[in-house]
Amino acid sequence: MSWTMSLSVLGFLLVLVAVVLGQDGINQSTCVAEAAAALAKGIVTRDWGVTYSTQSICALKGSTVNLSCSYKYPSSYTVTSTFWFTKCKWPTYISLLNDSDYTGRVNYSSNQINTNTLTITDLRVNDSAIYWFRFLTNLNEGKYYGNPGVTLSVTGLQVNMSATTVTEGGRVTMNCITTCNLTGSTIWFKNKHLINSNTSLYLNPVSSMDAGNYSCVVKGFNDLCSPEQTLTVLFGPKNTSVSVSSSGEIVEGSSVTLTCNSDANPPVYKYTWYKKNVTSPIASGQNYSITNITSEDSGEYYCEAENKYGHLNSSLVFVNVLWTQSSYLTLIIVVISVVLVVLILCICGFICFR
Ligand SMILES: *[C@@H]1O[C@H](CO)[C@@H](O)[C@H](O)[C@H]1NC(C)=O
Ligand SMILES: *[C@@H]1O[C@H](CO)[C@@H](O)[C@H](O)[C@H]1NC(C)=O
Ligand SMILES: *[C@@H]1O[C@H](CO)[C@@H](O)[C@H](O)[C@H]1NC(C)=O
Ligand SMILES: *[C@@H]1O[C@H](CO)[C@@H](O)[C@H](O)[C@H]1NC(C)=O
Ligand SMILES: *[C@@H]1O[C@H](CO)[C@@H](O)[C@H](O)[C@H]1NC(C)=O
Ligand SMILES: *[C@@H]1O[C@H](CO)[C@@H](O)[C@H](O)[C@H]1NC(C)=O
Ligand SMILES: *[C@@H]1O[C@H](CO)[C@@H](O)[C@H](O)[C@H]1NC(C)=O
Ligand SMILES: *[C@@H]1O[C@H](CO)[C@@H](O)[C@H](O)[C@H]1NC(C)=O
Ligand SMILES: *[C@@H]1O[C@H](CO)[C@@H](O)[C@H](O)[C@H]1NC(C)=O
Ligand SMILES: *[C@@H]1O[C@H](CO)[C@@H](O)[C@H](O)[C@H]1NC(C)=O
Ligand SMILES: *[C@@H]1O[C@H](CO)[C@@H](O)[C@H](O)[C@H]1NC(C)=O
Ligand SMILES: *[C@@H]1O[C@H](CO)[C@@H](O)[C@H](O)[C@H]1NC(C)=O
Numbered sequence: 001m002s003w004t005m006s007l008s009v010l011g012f013l014l015v016l017v018a019v020v021l022g023q024d025g026i027n028q029s030t031c032v033a034e035a036a037a038a039l040a041k042g043i044v045t046r047d048w049g050v051t052y053s054t055q056s057i058c059a060l061k062g063s064t065v066n067l068s069c070s071y072k073y074p075s076s077y078t079v080t081s082t083f084w085f086t087k088c089k090w091p092t093y094i095s096l097l098n099d100s101d102y103t104g105r106v107n108y109s110s111n112q113i114n115t116n117t118l119t120i121t122d123l124r125v126n127d128s129a130i131y132w133f134r135f136l137t138n139l140n141e142g143k144y145y146g147n148p149g150v151t152l153s154v155t156g157l158q159v160n161m162s163a164t165t166v167t168e169g170g171r172v173t174m175n176c177i178t179t180c181n182l183t184g185s186t187i188w189f190k191n192k193h194l195i196n197s198n199t200s201l202y203l204n205p206v207s208s209m210d211a212g213n214y215s216c217v218v219k220g221f222n223d224l225c226s227p228e229q230t231l232t233v234l235f236g237p238k239n240t241s242v243s244v245s246s247s248g249e250i251v252e253g254s255s256v257t258l259t260c261n262s263d264a265n266p267p268v269y270k271y272t273w274y275k276k277n278v279t280s281p282i283a284s285g286q287n288y289s290i291t292n293i294t295s296e297d298s299g300e301y302y303c304e305a306e307n308k309y310g311h312l313n314s315s316l317v318f319v320n321v322l323w324t325q326s327s328y329l330t331l332i333i334v335v336i337s338v339v340l341v342v343l344i345l346c347i348c349g350f351i352c353f354r
Contacts, residue, residue, distance in 0.1 A: 250293060
């Protein structure tokens, strides 16, 4: 089999590969076909070539990546233009510098003769593509680009939870995942605060305190952080307490509101009020108001908070209704009156007896 024939076969295969790879309206097949034709014409020989330093790279969203290559050509030619591309529309290969999808994010550099490095900053998931290096020479037939190019996969880190909603006492496993093959310990954050763990995160049993937003970082991999993932913990009422609206003394005739507070998820849907030594509930609702309070309302109160996962009573709150001055006055008058009446009766009795 001749050199040309085998090149034709290779070219045909390249077209097939390119058709398979063609994506999102980017028609690479035509340009690959041109390369195949060039190969078939025998223009391209062992004197021409592009060698990429790596054939595939996985990089994290937001990071910077370098793709490098070296290239060769017969010494009778002079290179006039070098660039990288991912898209082409026959007969144009679009340099990444001219590609609006990459504006301000690419740079070409060359630190050695016949080498080139493409730097893409602030990587996006959509930058995932095959990147080819192309060079043109002073002679029209002396154009070349190197297959198979570099396959770049851009991926984000992600927190994968075995469950995003869990009832207290259950368990949750969190992994920091990407489609890249990342190696390195994982650093975890809860509500942006570092948690000491370098592997998967196991919460078992889950407590209500574990609820929050989790994110992760793979150490040594550009230290880029995943988006936050929220863990919701469902639990019955906790820390049920009663607060009293008036801070000072409660006097007869005034109004008082007792408020029941409790942490719960989902929130408390039922509040019940009790008075000590009164067997049946006295009220329901988060607030219990007593207007025109009397001394009979004095006593110890508590509330019960309830949701789907349980119920909890608050501790007792003592409501002490003080008498007002007029009440004291009335009492004193009543006492004096009684004493006087008793005295008068006694005197009358004594006189009558006599
Ligand atoms: C790509 O271009 C080739 C040649 O012009 C054409 O036959 C093919 O249909 C195009 N493919 C797509 C997906 O546009
Ligand atoms: C990319 O290459 C430049 C120099 O060409 C270097 O300064 C930079 O650190 C490299 N970046 C990465 C992510 O390798
Ligand atoms: C990039 O654009 C410039 C001017 O807009 C043009 O001269 C150059 O040929 C283009 N390069 C490529 C490779 O498309
Ligand atoms: C491209 O790289 C060169 C040298 O490495 C630097 O001077 C230039 O500022 C860079 N351009 C951009 C847009 O980063
Ligand atoms: C990524 O590409 C898809 C499909 O081509 C497009 O719908 C989407 O808007 C792009 N996203 C960004 C951020 O450019
Ligand atoms: C995340 O974890 C769940 C449960 O462990 C699993 O079913 C799912 O496939 C994982 N998702 C990814 C993208 O790995
Ligand atoms: C990821 O790396 C492991 C070991 O380093 C290797 O066995 C595995 O094949 C790699 N997976 C991929 C998809 O590259
Ligand atoms: C992970 O942490 C444990 C102790 O917290 C330590 O023994 C282990 O060496 C660490 N592993 C890595 C890969 O850092
Ligand atoms: C978690 O994130 C959500 C939305 O992203 C936000 O509303 C909530 O306040 C965050 N929680 C904490 C504890 O930071
Ligand atoms: C209950 O109160 C304690 C002590 O004040 C506090 O540490 C804890 O976070 C509270 N529980 C909930 C679920 O808010
Ligand atoms: C409430 O009942 C207890 C015994 O059940 C009793 O000792 C206490 O005196 C009662 N208090 C009032 C104010 O009736
Ligand atoms: C409060 O109660 C007393 C005694 O029951 C009554 O005389 C008075 O009118 C009440 N005041 C109001 C504002 O309801």
